[in-house]
Amino acid sequence: MSEKWTTSNIPDQHGRVAVVTGANTGLGYETAKALAGHGASVVLAVRDVRKGEQAAARMTGDVSVQALDLTSLDSVQAAAAALRSRFDRIDLLINNAGVMYTPKRTTRDGFELQFGTNHLGHFALTGLLLDLMLPVPGSRVVTVSSTGHRIRAAIHFDDLHGERSYSRVAAYGQSKLANLMFTYELQRRLAAHGTTAALAAHPGLSGTELARNTPAALRLPLTWLAPLITQTPAMGALPTLRAATDPAALGGQYYGPGGRREVMGHPRLVTSSPQSYEAAVQQRLWAVSEDLTGVRFPVVRSGQNPIPSGPAAAM
Template sequence: MRKWTAEDVPSQRGRVAVVTGANTGIGFETAKVLAARGASVVLAVRDRDKGERAAARITGAASGAEVTVTHLDLASLKSVRAAAEELRAGHPKIDLLINNAGVLFTGKGTTSDGFELRWGTNHLGHFALTGLLLEKMLPVPGSRVVTVSSLGHRVRARIDFDDPRSERSYDRIAAYGRSKLANLLFTYELQRRLPGIGKTIAVAAHPGGAHTDLMRNAPASFRAFATIAGPLVQRPAMGALPTLRAAADPGVLGGEYFGPAGPGEIWGHPRRVSSSEQSHDLAVQRRLWTVSEELTGVRFPV
């Protein structure tokens, strides 16, 4: 079977792509390829200075690339609303929204709205951003919402609707797994609510094992594994390929999930993969949607 690479990304000229967390790692590599293919790319980042430096690196590597920066702190619903307002005002349409940014193994913390940090950033922040931008995507043929999940969605992941703020119990590995499971539940439920053929679709991806800045706060056991498995752990450019395929492959269908083709989906070129049985639970998908709307105050135009 032929291996899918960044060279397979078709021309993106005339398209507008918003990539969260695009100043480094997988988000940066995703934005770089899209810009090189002609997309007008928005780096939606928490640190504007780092975003501007990342934009300069992209434009320096690809002559004529169009890259702008928008401030976005997914751990603040106020910031999410401000970023969405700026993006809606600055762009008559949005073709791609890539929900890439994430918090991995930082210590226990809360968002400015009082949610557990991983849950509030990885899921609720992206849920709200998508809902606030979707009206700019629905009229655009071929537009896509791509949300980046993780192999971690299978690890001690369970949505506890009785304790959405993790006030009664907390474990950072379980909290991360829960947020990545929520990314998939959200993608599948969004796809079911979208209008249909030829319009916006929702797709998910995961990078496998990749060397990124997210690992800097990982538990010692995870860092030790990454050291031992070094030859199998991908560089960010390879880790970005599943996201790029989900975003740009003309053959992608709504509700699909992409990850590396190698053993354990840790490394390799991207292909369609499966997610956990729990992620396909319709009742959990619908309940998560309702709870997320209540917690964020964002209603989707679908």
């Protein structure tokens, strides 16, 4: 397959149900739009229903809206219940929504905002919907991470919510590292089922609203450099779309832009940081996430099936 993978490579998606979080703008919007354009029944799972409906009106195909506020476990539970009442199967769950570099704040459940939104909200949603995916051959969970998982990133089990020390950059890095660790541990648990796969993707540097909380010291330089170092949301969504739809993609793989330093370019297999592959930390994060959210998954870890620490062949 050509390295210059585009939306023209997306196979026919008719008959498939896709749920995309944060789909009213940016990467999520472009992801949902492409899936709907190729025939999928797409649900925009968004915090602001009015904005979701406006986004749906700009798309072609079978598109609907579901209220979802990832900063509230009650909202996650309600959204999952509503989706379960509407669908008897889900083929694609795209965990796309996120916040970045926010000032110190907490979710409604008291979690640090970036960790709670980017990781714990999606962890809970996935666990609550997974039994609708397990019977579906070829179903996939795709979680969007970031190159930020390498920057000042670690899972601070002794201070997950930044109560003793808070850095918006480090908190974002922790949340994006958690996205990858969740993906790899989920794939390890899914391997025995053989139907559903877990993959991850990152958009490189894309011009979206996500960067609106960038620290002031960086905002002006980035404004000047943005045209040179960022790509459009449509390009940034391609790694997610490839992870979701490429027939050759495998569970546990990570897709990102193919250009230098994974900043821009067409999607290809990439490698995450060495610490993201640490199985013991993945398993500990899983247990902590279950305790914090109260959500238990319908899959358990079996054996030590390895997750490759580099780009496995998928061409």
